[in-house]
Each structure stands twice: as structure tokens, then as C-alpha cells.
């Protein structure tokens with residue numbers, strides 16, 4: 001596992017966006033006709049990354065025309081046009097600002113009549129593209145990735161999950177602080193869906209995520225901290241800021257600072 005420690009949120013976002021940009025460039029230069037398949041999250045963590053990707057796209061440095069995206073999750077029962085649906089989030093914060101064809105963007109339908117069928121359809125569609133090349137994600141304060149709450153199976157696939165009270169409290173900030181307005185269930189890719197991607201990159205910023213980061217990288221692999229499943233992934237990258245490192249051992253912090261020293265590749269594009 002790589003852990004990239006950047007000074008603050010903005011630098012973390014730049015690193016992540018430029019890493020993704022470099023992957024897209026490499027893919028288009030390889031002459032492969034199949035699209036690059038990108039897994040995407042919502043939340044406050046990826047907003048800076050999206051902004052930089054949008055800037056690089058508008059500057060003509062990267063294109064999303066041959067990119068297919070799969071989002072991680074969507075609330076159940078929230079109309080797609082609701083201002084807090086993940087469909088709305090993605091349209092407003094990313095899709096409407098880049099050159100990605102609408103038909104290349106995939107999101108779970110939280111209003112499907114048969115949610116199990118919808119989850120199966122999603123997994124089959126991911127498989128039809130040959131899997132996900134790079135899955136970008138954030139992390140919850142309790143260590144969840146996508147909506148894989150603590151004690152989710154580490155071999156789970158896309159399914160309907162009940163949200164914990166803690167997650168509803170955290171996400172109520174997007175619903176005018178009204179916990180009752182936060183849906184109680186969501187459709188989410190599973191831990192296995194994420195770790196099946198050829199690369200996984202998780203953004204972790206701020207002191208509120210420091211406990212999650214500590215358990216994710218220093219603790220054992222455990223269903224209590226579902227992000228810890230990344231320890232078994234051959235190409236997992238955590239991109240974090242200094243504040244998120246508050247709970248790490250000094251030795252862990254120094255190790256990753258040392259090993260990544262001078263490794264400025266994505267920033268140099």
C-alpha cells in the first residue's frame with residue numbers, strides 16, 4: 001500500500017487528480033480502444049479532485065470521451081432530481097463540466113422496483129467492461145468505504161445496506177441537519193467490488209478521519225474498519241493530508257514520508 005501525505009486538502013486533491021490524469025493519458029497513448037473504467041465517489045472529500053480534473057479537461061490536457069464511470073453508491077428512495085441525490089451531486093460537481101458522454105456514466109438506481117435485480121445489473125455491467133481500472137473513494141469517520149458500514153462483509157458485492165445512525169448524523173449536514181431526512185438505506189458497491197478494481201485510491205482528509213486512517217493502515221484487516229481490506233490489494237493508494245495523520249504512529253508517518261520522498265511523478269505533469 002502507498003500512503004501519500006500531502007500538506008493540506010488542496011495539495012491532496014491536486015495529487016489525486018494528477019495521478020488520475022496521468023492514468024488517462026497513459027491509457028489513451030496505449031492505443032487501446034476499450035474505454036478506461038473509473039469508479040467514482042461522492043462526498044466532500046473528492047470535490048477538490050473533481051475541480052482539478054475539470055480544469056485539466058477544460059485546458060485540453062485530458063479527455064473523458066473514452067472513459068466509462070461507475071459511481072459507488074446512491075440513496076434508496078430519494079428522487080434522482082433531489083438536490084442531495086448522488087445523481088445530482090455527480091451532475092453538478094463533475095459530469096456536466098467535462099466531455100464525458102452521458103451514456104458512459106453509470107449510477108445505481110435507488111428507485112428501482114427490484115433493488116436486488118438492480119444490484120445484479122450493476123455488477124454485470126462492470127464485468128461487461130472487463131472490470132474497473134481505478135476506483136477512487138473517500139472514507140467515513142468510522143472507516144467505511146462507499147456505504148460499506150462497519151461489519152460489512154469484506155467479500156461483499158453490490159447490494160442494499162442499512163446506514164448506521166452515525167453515518168446518518170454525519171450526512172445530515174447535507175440535509176439541513178435533519179437526521180430524519182437522511183434515507184436509512186442505500187445501494188452500494190461491495191468491498192469486493194472495490195478491491196476487484198486494478199487500482200484503488202482513497203482520499204482521507206482532516207482530523208475527523210484520523211482514527212479511520214489509523215485503523216485502515218495500522219490495524220489488522222478487519223470488518224470493523226472496512227477500508228482495511230485495502231491492505232490485501234496489490235495496488236492501493238491512500239492520499240491524505242497532514243491533519244488525517246494525527247493518530248498515526250510517528251514511525252508510520254516517517255516511513256511513508258521517507259519512502260515517497262522525491263516521488264513527485266503525478267505533480268510534474
Ligand code: GLP
Nearest residue numbers: 041043044045138139140146147
Ligand atoms: C458517505 C459516502 C462515502 C464517503 C463518506 C465520507 O457515507 N457514501 O462514499 O466516503 O460519506 O464523506 P465525506 O467525503 O463527505 O467525508
